[in-house]
Amino acid sequence: MAVFSCPPIRGSLLSLEPCLSCDARGESVCNAIDDAHLGRLAELAVVSEVQPGQTFIEEGDPADSFFNLTAGSAKLFKLMADGRRQITGFVGRGHFLGLAVSATYAFSAEAIEPVRLCRFSRSRLFRLLGEFPALERRLLERAATELVAAQEQMLLLGRKTARERVASFLESLRRAGDEAVLCGHAGLTLALPMGRGDVADYLGLTIETVSRTLSRLRSEGLIEIPSATTILIRDPARLAALACG
């Protein structure tokens, strides 16, 4: 069962304006709905917060909620019986979760940084979808985008070397930073909210290999590592070239 230590912050009927002033609206599927009708969405939303390390979606649990991340960042992952873990993605502000077709979630989600999220009843949101085709269209676009990312990740996991994987990862963080969505940034300085273990489980490597590979990239002058959670890209072009072989 997913942990929800923090109670909902706002009741669903009380406030019609939170969506209007939502930080995440710009990046989110929600802005497919215009101001006039946003109340219809707002009345379904239950806002809650999740602390780092807490799981808010548990693989196998009944999938009766949709989630929209409005702040913070989280990791999505699948576990094997013996504890092996594959992180299938990192998500940040504006990301939509819970598009399962089956009755249960296909992955777990755990906060990395403190997360704020809007929770929607699956069935109610689905009904609303009928009224707002633009919202459904937006969801379809998101799903397609994620599918493309998933295919790219399959190429990485199936065919790239450790070096190429780490370079690809840094490269994708840099792009995400440019769009100012997932991680804090300042030009080519990447703030990694996740630990080495998370990076390893995302790239299909071990912690040691990730660490060694980063060290080597540093010794070659491609990057700097001012702290474990900060990486500075010194040679973006060479890094990008490395990422694709």
Next chain:
Amino acid sequence: MAVFSCPPIRGSLLSLEPCLSCDARGESVCNAIDDAHLGRLAELAVVSEVQPGQTFIEEGDPADSFFNLTAGSAKLFKLMADGRRQITGFVGRGHFLGLAVSATYAFSAEAIEPVRLCRFSRSRLFRLLGEFPALERRLLERAATELVAAQEQMLLLGRKTARERVASFLESLRRAGDEAVLCGHAGLTLALPMGRGDVADYLGLTIETVSRTLSRLRSEGLIEIPSATTILIRDPARLAALACG
């Protein structure tokens, strides 16, 4: 550029009934549209055939068509500059392709068995989507289903051993066979339309490792290999257990 050696079989304006009698309709997104309105879809469709080995979607080409496979099977893949290949999926009758958001395709597609497919203009089909919300909903469901499959494949590629990968592959073929969609089948007899090289590139392994692993599974009595393209599952339970570690 994608190869289209065979000219379209039927013109788009000539026939309104092909969709009605389409073999693939049951498995396809098309059956979201009722008989009365199916003509609207049919008039957009251009049917063509693709022979084994021919590429009909090329990664990087402008993504101006949607495709619906009505017969045969194909592989979807991404290539790296040096020729490394990752097959991201095998698709069969009823499968929908081309849900790209970007202006270009993110993967290539090549026929394994002779393929028949309906091609739709992206822009026209998108316009039609507005009129048939049920069709759009179906696409969203499909996209979500594929996303779940992609996550499962990431777990396989990132964390499973060769043995577990091959077992997972056979297991998923068996399930696909049960649904009588992708590959021919008779109970636990799997007909593999793809060669060892394709299996290897799907599982992130080499041909040799796939071959060795199958041989070992055979020597352990889990499977039989009457011919290179036929595999008989002798112990489904043990195989399924192996697949998840």
Next chain:
DNA sequence: CGAGGGTTTGAATTAGATCAACTCTCGTGG
């Protein structure tokens, strides 16, 4: 200051890749 988590580095090990025969199947043509 000292404890404990996360990270880095080093040495030994191994799963799977690579390189290299060999075999099987099947279609062709003598």
Next chain:
DNA sequence: CCACGAGAGTTGATCTAATTCAAACCCTCG
């Protein structure tokens, strides 16, 4: 009918990239 050859698949021997095991090395925080 059988020899032949090409392509796909299998099997064996060796090699290596990445893992595993083990030991420091940092930060951070009480």
